[in-house]
Amino acid sequence: MLVVLNAKAGHLLDLGADPVRRQVEAALSRADRDVQVVVAEGDEMCRLIREAPEAGHDTVVVGGGDGTLSYAASLYANTDTVLGVLPLGTMNLLAYDIGLPRDLEGALDALHTARPMRIDLGTLNGRPFHGVSGVGFFSQMALAREQERERHSRAVGWLIALAKAAFRAGRISLELEVAGVSHPVEAYAALVTVNAFDAPGLHRSRLDGGLLEVMVAEDRGALARLRAGADVLVGAWRDNPGIHLFTTRRVTIHARRRRAWVATDGEVTRENLPLRYVIDPGALNLLVPRTAPQWRTRRADDVT
Structure with a gap:
């Protein structure tokens, strides 16, 4: 070892x-x-x-x-x-x-x-990730959190990052391609997770479900962004009427731009669009x- x-x-x-x-x-x-x-x-x-x-x-x-x-x-x-x-x-x-x-x-x-357990990974344009990948509000949140990490305590830094992200994230015209069906939406964020964060405390009840969960937040103004961001942080987004959920094995996210900031497992990168997400079942042997x-x-x- x-x-x-x-x-x-x-x-x-x-x-x-x-x-x-x-x-x-x-x-x-x-x-x-x-x-x-x-x-x-x-x-x-x-x-x-x-x-x-x-x-x-x-x-x-x-x-x-x-x-x-x-x-x-x-x-x-x-x-x-x-x-x-x-x-x-x-x-x-x-x-x-x-x-x-x-x-x-x-x-x-x-x-x-x-002991080892085979768990799923997701891929973003062919690159594996184990948890979450997001654009719009979520990438702005990750960027702001990096800026505030050295200046404030963790709790204060999160609150400041949340406020910054809510006002920096602009409207994005997205088109989600899920199972061959197009879903156009005016949004300020989209998040793709490897299996659903469906258990209390922002946890996943299983890591080998073989599905991606896609969360899209409609653009309903700055206050709605703050509420949705807070709901995501405490795991209450499923009750938010402005958030739409899809489960799928693959999803392609199109937008009217060539590149976008994407936060994937806490790291922010500049990615070419469209963003192609695919589930890779049982790809990783993890000590559990x-x-x-x-x-x-x-x-x-x-x-x-």
């Missing part, structure tokens, strides 16, 4: 890289498993993750945020390499979906006895704690 810890992750900056490295090594080492723990950043971190399978590591644990995990998932998609995660970043959506505790000691305990709710869902499927 190779464990790659992002030196820029908040936990390492708060606690110190060496103490965290020693704690991780002590927690995950056992008689039948060789563990190597490395602290790195930037290009060096990416190189270690990329070259890990060739170096003989069959399991790679990434300690960082959703962006670092998304990079690793894109490399290990449709391979036998097992990916594990330590939630050391800001959102950590996938880590919390599988029930990893927010404290490092608890996460290490859960990871110590985790034995207590994760997704194991119960899978056992229920086996019974039925």
Whole structure:
């Protein structure tokens, strides 16, 4: 097992890289498993993750945020390499979906006895991602959050980013192509998720459902944007009348522009349009704690 810890992750900056490295090594080492723990950043971190399978590591644990995990998932998609995660970043959506505790000691305990599960990935124009990808309001929210991260506490930064995104996000004329049917809409945001965030607390009840969920928010003015943004943050968007939902295996998003900012798993990139999203069922071999709710869902499927 190779464990790659992002030196820029908040936990390492708060606690110190060496103490965290020693704690991780002590927690995950056992008689039948060789563990190597490395602290790195930037290009060096990416190189270690990329070259890990060739170096003989069959399991790679990434300690960082959703962006670092998304990079690793894109490399290990449709391979036998097992990916594990330590939630050391800001959102950590996938880590919390599988029930990893927010404290490092608890996460290490859960990871110590985790076992591999095949989960779905999505692809955006051919590139894999594990969680969410959004345009309009959602990309503006991600950009504003990056700007406010170093200036304010997490809670205050989120509120400021929400307000900025609500007023920066303009109307977009979108055309969604779902199952061969065109859906034109005047919107200010669209979000595509790998399986539905249908459980309380912004969680997914399953990671192997084989479907994308597409959420489109109609443009109803600045106050409606603020409300919709707040509903998304607390997981209440399904009751918002201005938000439309689709489930599908693939969706293509067209717009009257050549390029757009897209926030995917916390990273913002400039993408060429149209945006083509496709589900890739069972693409990633992920270490999932034995207590994760997704194991119960899978056992229920086996019974039925």
